Amino acid sequence: MEKVIKCKNITHYYGEKLIYENLNFEVEKGKVLGLLGKNGTGKTTIINILNGYLKPCSGECYLLGENMNHLTPATKAKIGLLLEGHVQHTYFTIEQIEKYYRAFFPNWKRDAFYGLMEKLKVVPHQKINHMSCGQRSQVALGLLFAQDPELLILDDFSMGLDPGYRRLFVEYLRDFAAGGDKTIFLTSHIIQDMELLIDDCMILDYGRLLIHKPTREIMENFHRFRFSLNEGQVPTEHEKLWNTEKNNGQWITYSFEPLETVRQLLESKGVQVADLKEETLSLEDAFIGLTGKY
Numbered sequence: 001m002e003k004v005i006k007c008k009n010i011t012h013y014y015g016e017k018l019i020y021e022n023l024n025f026e027v028e029k030g031k032v033l034g035l036l037g038k039n040g041t042g043k044t045t046i047i048n049i050l051n052g053y054l055k056p057c058s059g060e061c062y063l064l065g066e067n068m069n070h071l072t073p074a075t076k077a078k079i080g081l082l083l084e085g086h087v088q089h090t091y092f093t094i095e096q097i098e099k100y101y102r103a104f105f106p107n108w109k110r111d112a113f114y115g116l117m118e119k120l121k122v123v124p125h126q127k128i129n130h131m132s133c134g135q136r137s138q139v140a141l142g143l144l145f146a147q148d149p150e151l152l153i154l155d156d157f158s159m160g161l162d163p164g165y166r167r168l169f170v171e172y173l174r175d176f177a178a179g180g181d182k183t184i185f186l187t188s189h190i191i192q193d194m195e196l197l198i199d200d201c202m203i204l205d206y207g208r209l210l211i212h213k214p215t216r217e218i219m220e221n222f223h224r225f226r227f228s229l230n231e232g233q234v235p236t237e238h239e240k241l242w243n244t245e246k247n248n249g250q251w252i253t254y255s256f257e258p259l260e261t262v263r264q265l266l267e268s269k270g271v272q273v274a275d276l277k278e279e280t281l282s283l284e285d286a287f288i289g290l291t292g293k294y
């Protein structure tokens with residue numbers, strides 16, 4: 001399978017602060033990968049490394065087969081970037097910005113841009129700096145769809161969009177990826193959107209990559225377990241039990257293991273577990289189970 005993004009042994013510090021050490025990941029052609037993580041875990045830092053704005057302290061990245069420090073103009077034209085919902089050149093009108101961008105991209109899809117602008121109820125002579133924050137994000141996404149890139153890198157693509165437009169863009173992105181020859185790498189804190197969209201999920205914790213798995217595998221296998229213990233007992237800790245805590249008088253833990261294995265792990269030091277129940281999770285709940293609340 002062709003790898004559209006390859007990152008090898010990325011280590012990055014800001015001053016003395018370690019963001020990650022020897023981070024390795026790959027993204028296959030045709031996949032939608034969602035990068036998740038709590039605030040400050042380094043998602044934007046990865047995006048900035050991938051788009052060449054930031055040089056990591058060590059390690060290498062390859063985009064569409066080329067080392068990202070030496071991307072040719074032809075390869076750059078195949079990569080669409082959205083940085084925290086921003087559109088530049090806000091002194092342009094909708095018409096002017098479309099004309100300006102068109103000149104840079106050989107596969108420009110003018111109709112895709114205007115089709116979207118029509119849906120968004122903005123008129124061609126409207127100036128971008130007179131638009132709301134959400135409308136500006138919409139223009140930025142419209143320009144990206146018109147560019148028709150092979151690789152889309154979107155940082156916080158849903159920033160400022162209301163629920164209806166968020167859903168519209170999720171549908172656009174799903175259609176965009178449906179043919180199997182486009183690859184999307186995106187971040188968002190709106191995990192409900194991610195659940196509808198991403199094939200693979202990469203979750204960062206402070207200083208490290210916590211997990212990188214197909215989303216389906218997480219949804220099918222990662223569960224929450226509720227249980228009771230006798231007064232004064234505490235459950236056994238184990239690396240296969242995630243974020244065990246007492247909540248409103250009841251114990252909960254999370255695991256990829258089936259119920260009977262979870263029981264054995266919890267009871268391994270003579271603890272007696274009662275009323276053990278398994279619950280399926282949304283991706284957002286799975287994220288909380290994997291990373292903890294705080």
Ligand SMILES: Nc1ncnc2c1ncn2[C@@H]1O[C@H](COP(=O)(O)OP(=O)(O)OP(=O)(O)O)[C@@H](O)[C@H]1O
Nearest residue numbers: 014015017019037038039040041042043044045046
């Ligand atoms: N230019 C910089 N100089 C110093 N520290 C930085 C710089 N940029 C980011 N950081 C720090 O690095 C860490 C990771 O930042 P980053 O913006 O990549 O996180 P993030 O996961 O995108 O966060 P959020 O979800 O809040 O957008 C944070 O602790 C941040 O304060």
